[in-house]
Amino acid sequence: MTTLAPPHQTAGPKPVLATAFLGIFLINLDSMAMNVALPRIGLEFGGSTAALQWIVDAYLVMFAALLLSAGALSDRVGASRAFGAGAAVFTFASVACGLAPGLGELIGARLLQGGAAAIMLPSSLALVRQAFPDAVARARAIALWTVGGALAIAAGPLAGGVLTGTLGWRAIFFVNLPVGVATLLVLARTPRSPRVARPLDPLGQVTAIVALVALTFGVIDGVQPVALGVAVVAAVAFVLVESRVAAPMMPLGLFRSRTVTLSVVIGFVVNAAFYGLVFVLSLYFHDRLGLSAMAAGLVFVPMTAVVAVANLVSARVAARFGPRLPIAAGQLICAAAMAALLWVDEGTALPVIAVLLVPIGFGLGCAVPSLTAVLMGHIAADRAGMAAGVLNSFRQTGGALAVAVFGAVGLRAGLGAAVVMLVAASAAAWLLPRRFTAG
Structure with a gap:
């Protein structure tokens, strides 16, 4: 590959990490906030569950869909x-x-939001990858990067x-x-990244x-059947x-690597479990338990609050014992907690539900940083954007399909499927590498 412009060395890695931190915070902030507001949006616009x-x-x-091209674009x-x-x-x-004056306009604006987020996520991770060439320092930086998302989720x-x-x-x-403006202001203080002559793939993007x-x-x-046939x-x-x-x-040659294949499959499962759970529980809290948006948000707080702590724990455990332990153990913890939620009904006290959700946040918070660091360490720095795009495309696809499937089959069937997938992925x-590699 031909480098078109060298990176400016006018600042250290800290401003770069701060920029990436704010970016991942921005991407995740209204994702969780919006879930608890869905019933209210449905009432205003008269929308169905679909x-x-x-x-x-x-x-x-x-x-x-756009994460794949966004990685190459980055x-x-x-x-x-x-x-x-x-x-x-x-x-x-x-x-x-x-x-947005109506449901169609809101969905259209959400499409634009998703496209923009697709550009931000791999480029923010590529910034971190380029700023921290040392494998151990990079793993810690990625953990702090994920803390930005975790704080937004919390x-x-x-x-x-x-x-x-x-x-x-x-x-x-x-x-x-204001968060977006702050992100752009911090970005202005960071060094310019190198550009790599990598062609785009418009036909692949359209089919995706x-x-x-x-x-x-x-x-x-x-x-x-028609839509599913078109998808196939x-x-x-x-x-x-x-x-x-x-x-x-x-x-496709990337998937000849066991590390790449396992990373994207595990990423798919982790996001499917989390997004599917949050979506159906938000509706369950409103429709079955009659909770207000504020009350529903409070039930989720203990789960989301521990994610940031788990991100930091993941980095420390991975540095000492290797990345496989936090990835595998985190998913098992999450699976056990989701299995316990299968017995939740209208008579279950809200504090009990909140407590049962805590291990889910902790488990997934342990798994994601080490999983991301494993893949980033396995890929050369000049392909960091592409690798981040592939991993996170599979993760977001898992979340999108889980929202569709969990919404169709209901809370318990969705949770049962998530438990099986998490145990298998754990x-x-x-089979992932014992230790981080230099990339």
């Missing part, structure tokens, strides 16, 4: 430039969500409940404005979007395109 699923999945599907234009453009568009789309439910109950659900999106949208629609709309055809076309183009956005984690 419509509420699309408010979530419009974001997740576009996020997942490498091509430079991670810092890609990140800045994504942050600006995300902030604009958030304001558009807050001003604050999201309570912020969403408070804002919805006082100012209305639209305030959830408007709160992104068609496959994911058709699959999600087919599941949400009650297992539609588009998926086959995507594989054929990626196997033939000169510069695929998702090189066992697979022991």
Whole structure:
């Protein structure tokens, strides 16, 4: 690959990490906040459960589909430039969500938000990868990067409940404005990233979007054979395109590596379990338990609050014992807690539900940082954007499909499926490398 411009060495890694931290915070903040507001949005716009699923999945599907190209785009234009453009568009789309006059406009603005987030996430992770060449220091930096998302996830439910109950659900999106501006201001102090001459893959991108949208629609709309058929055809076309183009956005050769394959599968399972759970529990709290948005947000707070602590624990455990332990143990902890939730009903006290959710936040918080660090250490620095795009595309696809499936099959069936997947993925984690590699 040909480097078009050298990175400026005008600042150390701390401003870079601060920028990436704010970016991941921005991406995650209204994701959790919005979940507790979904019933209120449904009441205002008269939306069905399927419509509420699309408010979530419009974001997740576009996020997942564009992540693949976004990784290559980040490498091509430079991670810092890609990140800045994504942050600006995300902030604009958030304001558009807050001003949406109807359900269609809200879903459209969510699509734009998801596309912008897709650009931000791999570029923010690539910034960290480039700023911390040492494997151990990089693992710690990635853990701090994930803390940004964890803090947003922790604050999201309570912020969403408070804002919805006082100012209305639209305030959830408007709160992104000051965060987005702060992110861009910090970015202005970071060094420019190198640019790599990496071609884009428009045909692969189109087939990926068609496959994911058709699959999600087919599941949400009650297992539609036509939509599912389109998804299969588009998926086959995507594989054929990626196997033939000169510069695929998702090189199939990556999956000859056991580390890459296991990382993306585990990432898919982790996000599927988390997003599916939060979506169906939010509706369960409102529809079955009659909780307000604020009360529902409070129930989630203990679970989300421990995620940041678990991120830091993950880095320390991985540095001492290797990454496999926090990845495998974290998923088992989560699976056990989800199994316990199978017995929750209308008579279960809210504090009990809140306590049962805590191990889920801790377990997933342990798994994700080490999983991300394993993959980033396995990939060369000049392909960091592409690798981050592949991993997080699979993660967001897992979240999007889980929202569709959990919403269709209900709380208990969804939880049962998540438990089985988490146990299997936990066992697979022991096939990952014993130690971090230098990349």
